[in-house]
Amino acid sequence: MSNEHSGGPNAVVIDGETLSPTDVERVAREDAPVRVPERAREAVRESRDRVLEVLEADEAVYGVNTGFGELVNERIGRGDLELLQENLVRSHAVGVGRELEREEVRALLVTRLNALVKGYSGVRETVIDHLVELLNAGVHPVVPSRGSLGASGDLAPLAHAALVLLGEGEACVANGDDGDRLPGEEALARAGLEPLSLEPKEGLALINGTQLTVGLAALFVRDAERLLDAADVAGALTIEVAMGSTVPADPVVSAVRPHPGQAISARNVRRLTADSSIVASHRNCDRVQDAYSLRCLPQVHGAAREAVAHLRSAVEVELNSATDNPLVVPAEDVDPRATVTDRAAVLSAGNFHGEPLSLKLDYATAALTELAAIGERRVDRILNPNVQESHLPPFLAGRSGLESGAMIGQYTAAALVNELRSEGRPATDNATVSGGQEDHVSMSATSALTARRVVDRATTVTAIELLCASEAAEYVDDDLEHGVGTGAAYDAVRTVVDPLEGDRPLSADVHALADYVGSGALRDRVDEALPEGLVSNDDAGAA
Structure with a gap:
């Protein structure tokens, strides 16, 4: 595993500098192999040499020859240094709650690997090789999801992952969602690996960092970006079939308030509705203004876009950061008072603290809650007989009274929005632990786990809007045509669900559309139909 070409030509390069949310998704969801280039391996070897120099100096250094947390002042003898690191991993594996999903474990592993190869953690190259092989051989430690405080990083989840490297704990070994659940030592053997005996600094390096938080945040960013585009599509289709105006999307409106x-x-609303004879058919109608849920789509969706873009920028930094403690650095890089030897310094600091992610995760979670809330209000505009246009039957029922049509779709959307609002309260909080030594934490992993649930529920609300807007389209005059993009969206929805022909359970339809939106297939289908394509956060650098 030590050569630069391990993993093949399609492997994601793990160099500590260039990992992106898209790379994390490829490894986590598509099982892309990984490889560590020689330049990163050299940084790992140099970092390990610095640790060995520190050991020879025989000074008290946190993480190398002392206890941890409140026990930092306990000096550990040379004969117990390996046991110290292994006991650290064992004692910190106190996670509870649901087990992380396969993709979540892979995201945790690849982000931890990338942090270690930056060359500030002091692990041996064999530790790197073991992590590479876990990913490439499909060995996935069983990791409970709860237990992290987001400082000193995601200790408990990372400890459960590290247990397998010791031949302890449990892992699932397979390429599919399910697999053989084996004791750690047997799982390693399946990958042709021997259990590791951890050497000084390595146990702490494996568990001290923000990798559960940032791994989940990277997946959230990718899901949220797909949702933002789908919400623009669903909203544009609703505006069209509700006989709303696209004037609020005029470039002049955005130019004078240039968020x-x-x-x-x-811009997406204009592109999606371009050449729509439905929009053109009522351009000179008596209605002066649309309801806010139609008229303020750019403002609300746009604000959500900026929240997700803000998070993405933090995730991109965090993915390629050293979040270990202590950091092992070249002596020439720091104040001489911080050096331990002529070549090495060991800096006890706080890069493990998850606050840079937790605050932005909470912000993005609140933003997606608002995205879902305005979508639910648009669903009501095309179902509610007290506010909808006269060309639409109450609740889109073919035989009102005898049938209920899509009525309960709005109920479900409203229930989901209520859940989102309860989830959307900031998870960032504080607890004092380790005898007061660790007296401020971020709860960043809680924020990340919450964000994962929120994006799933918000995606379902958008799926309900697509379902209802496409059904409303069945009542538009046959002589009128959709816009280029909204027509593609309607056609895409109809490849997944059929029009209503009397009442039927819509639960399966909603699930199918939510999966379609979440996969990015809707965006791709619409994007192909538009001459200039949809504009996404990545395209325009919203921030």
Whole structure:
């Protein structure tokens, strides 16, 4: 595993500098192999040499020859240094709750690997090789999801992952969602690996960092970006079939209030509804203004875009950061008072603290809650007989009274929005642990786990809007045509669900559309139909 070409030509390169949310998704969801280039391996070897120099100096150094947390002042003898590191991993594996999903474990592993190869953690190259092989051989430690405080990083989840490297704990070994659940030592053997005996600094390096938080945050960013585009599509289709106006998406409106996210969503509405004879058919009608849920789409969707873009920028930094403690660095890089030897310094600091992610995760979670909330209000605009246009039957029922049509779709969307609002309260909080030594934490993993649930529920609300807007389209005059993009969206929905021909359970339809949106297939289908394509956060750099 030590050569630069391990993993093949399609492997994601793990170099400590260039990992992106898309790379994390490829490894986590598509089982892309990974490889560590020689330049990163050299950084790992140099970092390990610095640790060995520190050992020879025989000074008290946190993480190398002392206890941990409140026990930092306990000096550990040379004969117990390996046991110290292994006991650290064992004692910190106190996670509870649901087990992380396969993709979540892979995201945790690849982000931890990338942090270690930056060359500030002091592990041996064999530790790197073991992590590479876990990913490439499909060995996935069983990791409970709860237990992290987000400082000193995601200790408990990372400890459960590290247990397998010792030949302890449990792992699932397979390429599919399910697999053989084996004791750690047997799982390693399946990958042709021997259990590791941890050497000084390695146990702490494996468990001290923000990798559960940032791994989940990277997946959340990818899911949220797909949702943002799908919400623009669903909203544009609703505006069209509700006989709403696209004037609020005029470039002049965004130019005089130049928030970049607003401009993106407004541009998408214009592109999606381009050449719509449905929109043109009522351009000179008596209605003066649309309801806010239609008229303020660019402002609300745009604000959500900027929240997700803000998070993405933090995730991109965090993915390629050293979040270990202590950091082992070249002596020439620091104040001489911090050096331990002529070549090495060991810096006890706080890069493990998850606050840079937790605050932005909470912000993005609140933003997606608002995205879902305005979508639910648009669903009501095309179902509610007290507010909808006269060309639409109450609740889109073919035989009102005898049938209920899509009525309960709005109920479900409203229930999901209520859940989102309860989830959307900031998870960032504090608890004092380790005898007061660790007296401020971020709860960043809680924020990340919450964000994962929120994006799933918000995606379902958007699926309900697509379902209802496509059904409303069945009542538009046959002589009128959709816009280029909204027509593609309607056609895409109809490849997944059929029009209503009398009442039927819609639960399976909603699930199928939510999966379709979450996969990115809707965005791709619409994007192909538009001459200039949809504008996404990545395209325009919303921030």
